[in-house]
Amino acid sequence: MDKKKILIIAHGHPDVHKGGAEIAAYQLFNEYETLGHDVTFLARSEEAPHGGAAFSVRNKANELLFHTRQDDDFLFSNIRTRYIWSELRDLLKRLQPEVVHFHHFFLMGVETLLEVRKTLPEAKIVFTLHEYLAICHANGLMLKPHSQKLCAKSSPRNCHNCFPEKSPADFFMREMYIKRAFSVVDRFVSPSEFLKQRYVDWGIDSSLIEVIENGTPELDKHAQMNDSVSRSSTKVRLAYFGQINCFKGLDVLLDALLLMDKDTRQQFVLNIHGANLEYQPAEFQEKVYSALKRLKGTVFLHGPYENHELPALLADTDWMVVPSIWYENSPIVIQEAFRSNVPVITSNIGGMAEKVTNMKNGLHFNVGKPLSLCAVLEKVAKDKNLHKQCVAGIIPPPKLSETAKANLALY
Incomplete structure (x- = not known):
């Protein structure tokens, strides 16, 4: 060389x-x-x-x-x-x-x-x-x-x-x-x-x-991998990773959960790992905090994370949700999810739709549409085989x- x-x-x-x-x-x-x-x-x-x-x-x-x-x-x-x-x-x-x-x-x-x-x-x-x-x-x-x-x-x-x-x-x-x-x-x-x-x-x-x-x-050899077979949680564990701003679609995800009836919503838990909400426009902050208050017990805001913490956080995740309302390019968090064997639910546009093949290694919903995302999440709750199917379709990202x-x- x-x-x-x-x-x-x-x-x-x-x-x-x-x-x-x-x-x-x-x-x-x-x-x-x-x-x-x-x-x-x-x-x-x-x-x-x-x-x-x-x-x-x-x-x-x-x-x-x-x-x-x-x-x-x-x-x-x-x-x-x-x-x-x-x-x-x-x-x-x-x-x-x-x-x-x-x-x-x-x-x-x-x-x-x-x-x-x-x-x-x-x-x-x-x-x-x-x-x-x-x-x-x-x-x-x-x-x-x-x-x-x-x-x-x-x-x-x-x-x-x-x-x-x-x-x-x-x-x-x-x-x-x-x-x-x-x-x-x-x-x-x-x-x-x-x-x-x-x-x-x-x-x-x-x-x-x-x-x-x-x-x-490459994952550390001691890193815990996501295992769909030995899930300890009875709930569907969703996770959001990344910056919290007006374009990343967190509000779309929260609205999707609010659209569910109470019994369906209780089947989910959403962990939000992200930063910079405090720097966003006041109207957006108010919308997010209001939704978090209404979704107490279902949604948990954990704040920023370090990149090396991702494998451990993903080990406790069933589905990563990437709901951005812009085209994105090639979100690294999607690569990280696939590296840890976690399927992705994402907007159906841009680099997100390119990386995630619908019904193979994840699921698509119509960009910016809470009702569409709600329907996908309800489908996930009803059909337990969807998770296994999408995990089986994951191809590890390039090293x-x-x-x-x-x-x-x-x-």
């Missing part, structure tokens, strides 16, 4: 920001290190730098924090901190990586791509696309801001209709500006076919995008080592 010099760039460190993209980038970094490659992890940080320096060390010498920010949230441009590009340039010259693998440009500035190409003309630039921010100004959600309707395809005119304060010309120039930065990328990686097709529709050549799923680390080898082959 040829030893490679690799720089991985992410928009946050998973010690601080526990998003799927940050975790995927950091896990890949750790796997490369295990394989003996000369690898550095560079994560953007909003923490104040020590002594005004652009960079600082996080955990060890090859884990660096990049203290910068983006000043233009429309173009993802870094305007007022251009002086940092000189320091970034110095870092790139010192590291001299053969491969620079981006997992985002967000919060650093899309010009980072151009700076890497300018400084390292011979290096290979790879970019893993984790969501739709480049395509969609609505936080990359592909949801129309006022109606919350899913957006089929972006265009300057469609985007202007969502954001009237910006002209179609503004959106055209935004697209050109981002595509100019993307033009220096040698190869893109997409964790799902759905996400790839979105970017192909947007204008990236299909041959430049390789679909490589996010791998999962992290397989994902690393696929990326290395792309380099």
Whole structure:
């Protein structure tokens, strides 16, 4: 195996920001290190730098924090901190990586791509696309801001209709500006076919995008696996994992439980493992807390969790529910569920529907429709064989080592 010099760039460190993209980038970094490659992890940080320096060390010498920010949230441009590009340039010259693998440009500035190409003309630039921010100004959600309707395809005119304060010309120039930065990328990686097709529709050549799923680390040999045969609970144990916000669909799940008659609802228990509810709009918080009060004894809010705790939490879970109202890309929690032999109930769109095959390794419901989810849950309660059927249909997700080898082959 040829030893490679690799720089991985992410928009946050998973010690601080526990998003799927940050975790995927950091896990890949750790796997490369295990394989003996000369690898550095560079994560953007909003923490104040020590002594005004652009960079600082996080955990060890090859884990660096990049203290910068983006000043233009429309173009993802870094305007007022251009002086940092000189320091970034110095870092790139010192590291001299053969491969620079981006997992985002967000919060650093899309010009980072151009700076890497300018400084390292011979290096290979790879970019893993984790969501739709480049395509969609609505936080990359592909949801129309006022109606919350899913957006089929972006265009300057469609985007202007969502954001009237910006002209179609503004959106055209935004697209050109981002595509100019993307033009220096040698190869893109997409964790799902759905996400790839979105970017192909947007204008990236299909041959430049390789679909490589996010791998999962192997379970510790002592980790407890979910066992559908020796279930100790008489209730159907549901679990929700991830951020709690307006787009993840927790309110849809709670509404589905509220729609049930009391006797049916008593057959379920829902454990919610998630954070950031307190940062959501007041109306959303009020809706969730009101539902939790009405569902006392059925639903339990446990707060945030660490990634290493997932296997133990999933060992006490019959079904994971992923009710997001946006397309998602390739939720890592779905991979984690399958690794632990837990089937998934999910919205019937995007990367979620791609990963979960209805009636094989999980169940679909109509996105954003509590009544549809309620009907699926009632079906689960009535038909005890559904769980065994879906567990039997689970194919283990790719191992992290397989994902690393696929990326290395792309380099």
